[in-house]
Amino acid sequence: MLRSLLFSAAFYIATALFLLLGSWLFFAPRTWAMAGLKAHAITSLWLLKWIVGTKLVVRGRTHLPDPGCLIVAKHQSAWDTFALIPLLRDPAIVLKDELKWIPFYGWFCIKFEHILVKRDKAAAALKRMIRDAKQRLGDHRDVLIFPEGTRQVPGAKPAYKPGYVALYEGLGVACIPVALNSGLYWPRRSWQRFPGTIIVEFLEPIPPGLPRKEFKARLEGAIENATARLIAEAEETDARRV
Numbered sequence: 001m002l003r004s005l006l007f008s009a010a011f012y013i014a015t016a017l018f019l020l021l022g023s024w025l026f027f028a029p030r031t032w033a034m035a036g037l038k039a040h041a042i043t044s045l046w047l048l049k050w051i052v053g054t055k056l057v058v059r060g061r062t063h064l065p066d067p068g069c070l071i072v073a074k075h076q077s078a079w080d081t082f083a084l085i086p087l088l089r090d091p092a093i094v095l096k097d098e099l100k101w102i103p104f105y106g107w108f109c110i111k112f113e114h115i116l117v118k119r120d121k122a123a124a125a126l127k128r129m130i131r132d133a134k135q136r137l138g139d140h141r142d143v144l145i146f147p148e149g150t151r152q153v154p155g156a157k158p159a160y161k162p163g164y165v166a167l168y169e170g171l172g173v174a175c176i177p178v179a180l181n182s183g184l185y186w187p188r189r190s191w192q193r194f195p196g197t198i199i200v201e202f203l204e205p206i207p208p209g210l211p212r213k214e215f216k217a218r219l220e221g222a223i224e225n226a227t228a229r230l231i232a233e234a235e236e237t238d239a240r241r242v
Contacts, residue, residue: 001192003051003052003053003193003195004052004191004192004193005191006051007047007048007051007052007193008191008193010047010051011044011047011048014040014043014044014047015040015044018036018039018040018043019104019105019108020104022036023104025108025111026107026108026111030111030112030113031090033108033111033112034090034112037082037085037108037112038085038086040082041082041083041085041086042086044082044083045083045086048186048193052193052194052195053195053196054185054186054193054194054195054196054197054198055196055197055198056083056197056198056199056200057197057198057199057200058087058199058200058201058202059199059200059201059202060201060202060203060204061087061202063176063202063203063204063205064088064089064142064176064202065174065176065205067089067090067140067141067142068137068140068141068142068173069142069143069173069174069175069176069205070133070142070143070145070164070167070168070171070173070174070175070176071088071091071142071143071144071145071175071176071178072145072147072164072175072176072177072178072219072223073144073145073146073177073178073180073223074146074148074152074178074179074180074223074227075146075147075148075149075150075151075152076151076152076153076154076180076181076182076183076184076188077151077182077183077185077186077187077188078151078186078188079182079185079186079198080146080151080180080182081093083182083198083200084144084178084200087200088142088144089141089142090140090141090142091141091142091143091144092112092113092114092115092132092133092136092141092142092143092144093112093114093115093144093145094114094115094117094129094133094143094144094145094146094163094167095109095114095115095116095117096116096117096119096149097116097117097118097119099116100116113136115129115132115133115136115143117129117163126163126166129163129166129167130166130167130170130171133167133170133171134170134171137171137173143167143171145163145164145167147160147161147163147164148160148161149161149163151183151188152183153183153187153188154181154183154184154227154231155228155231158220158223158224160216160220164219165212165215165216168206168208168215169212171208172208172209173208174205174206174207174208175205175206175208175215175219176202176203176205176206177202177203177204177206177219177222177223177226178200178201178202178203178223179200179201179203179222179223179226179227179229179230180198180199180200180201180227180230181198181199181227181230181231181233181234182198182200184196184198184231184234185198186198196234196237197234197237199230199233199234201226201230203222203223203226204222206218206219206222
């Protein structure tokens with residue numbers, strides 16, 4: 001509990017400093033701002049490792065093709081939203097549009113040229129999301145989406161939304177599924193953090209052009225099976241877990 005409190009204090013102080021001292025990046029090239037975002041993520045991971053004892057292991061990075069692919073990741077924790085940044089190449093993240101109104105954080109989401117989606121306008125939002133994603137791919141960026149839209153407790157029944165399928169069909173590029181077990185160590189709606197090893201695993205690419213039903217079954221099966229395996233692995237190796 002003491003480590004969790006110390007980390008929370010250090011994390012929020014560091015985040016505030018990055019936002020305030022990095023405010024000049026609003027007027028710098030976007031790539032400079034993204035470099036600041038990556039530096040914040042690396043700093044946060046370092047603090048988590050040395051204060052709480054939570055390490056990171058990454059598997060399957062060789063599965064990432066050249067820049068310009070669709071990455072579909074499991075979402076268990078707020079950890080996912082920053083910690084995946086250094087593992088990818090200039091990613092554009094699909095986020096809900098309301099986030100842009102959060103001072104500094106939301107303004108930077110616009111600066112980073114993430115893909116902001118208005119969820120109350122489904123058909124129009126999907127068209128705009130695909131249009132923006134194509135533009136990001138044209139800039140040699142990867143597109144990252146969390147298909148469940150919100151954090152899920154490890155082991156909970158999956159709830160995949162259709163947006164990732166629309167992107168797969170609309171972009172016509174390879175899709176990389178991502179499994180992880182971050183929710184065991186950075187649980188949602190809790191200030192407690194737990195020592196152990198968070199594993200992020202990039203799975204085998206799914207080629208473009210598959211029928212919708214086959215793609216959905218293949219992607220969701222790959223993510224859920226791999227995630228269950230990572231959770232089971234953590235249960236065998238870590239003495240302290242959620």
